[in-house]
Amino acid sequence: xxxxxxxxxxxxxxxxxxxxxxxxxxxxxxxxxxxxxxxxxxxxxxxxxxxxxxxxxxxxxxxxxxxxxxxxxxxxxxxxxxxxxxxxxxxxxxxxxxxxxxxxxxxxxxxxxxxxxxxxxxxxxxxxxxxxxxxxxxxxxxxxxxxxxxxxxxxxxxxxxxxxxxxxxxxxxxxxxxxxxxxxxx
Numbered sequence: 001x002x003x004x005x006x007x008x009x010x011x012x013x014x015x016x017x018x019x020x021x022x023x024x025x026x027x028x029x030x031x032x033x034x035x036x037x038x039x040x041x042x043x044x045x046x047x048x049x050x051x052x053x054x055x056x057x058x059x060x061x062x063x064x065x066x067x068x069x070x071x072x073x074x075x076x077x078x079x080x081x082x083x084x085x086x087x088x089x090x091x092x093x094x095x096x097x098x099x100x101x102x103x104x105x106x107x108x109x110x111x112x113x114x115x116x117x118x119x120x121x122x123x124x125x126x127x128x129x130x131x132x133x134x135x136x137x138x139x140x141x142x143x144x145x146x147x148x149x150x151x152x153x154x155x156x157x158x159x160x161x162x163x164x165x166x167x168x169x170x171x172x173x174x175x176x177x178x179x180x181x182x183x184x185x186x
Contacts, residue, residue, distance in 0.1 A: 004068045008075055012037045028087045035076060035083050044069055113141075113167050114174050116181055120160040124181040130154035135176040138168040 013034035020030045047065035050058035084090035118125050124132055129140060129152055143150040144163040150156065158164075166177050 003064065004071045007068055008037075008072050012072075028089050032084060032087050032089045036080060037072065037076060041069070111169060112171070112174070113165060114177075116164045116166055116177060118158050118160055118162040118164065118181065122160070122181055123183050124158045125160045127158060128154065129156050129158065132158075132180055134180055135168075135173060137170075137173045138166050138177050140164050141167050 013031075016034040016037055017030055020033060043065050044062075047062040050061050055061075081090065134140070140152045142165040143152050143156065143158070144165070145159060146161075152164075164181075166174065168174055168177070
């Protein structure tokens, strides 16, 4: 137990800290890496060699190495997040990357998104958005035209095969959008 604590608390952190000295790194990160340590299953594998060779007291060597490795994982492994927060090197809780569409959705009070494809014979084909009398309860947030995304404006002319990404509050709003895009010629 004394050997394990010495290795976990003094020897390994000190040796890792010294090994990291030549690298340009903030001290907090060095301390964290020193606490995490450079370890793995290699010591346990090496401890099996004396067992295989039939050396005296090989069982004791293996047991000591195994105990130190397991206690190291238990003591240091369970404290990693606490030490990272204490040293202020932890990542923010939410690391998930935010897409452009999610950024738009966050800023708008609408909650439903639906795609509408402009058909060749659609009323909306070859017309400007402003001329469509689009429902005020829905927004065209993006247009996918031949794999490229376009930010729409009132003067944007819709082409056949365009895919409109429409944001609205209710399914009824989407029904109005569909009616607007596919209504008969006036």
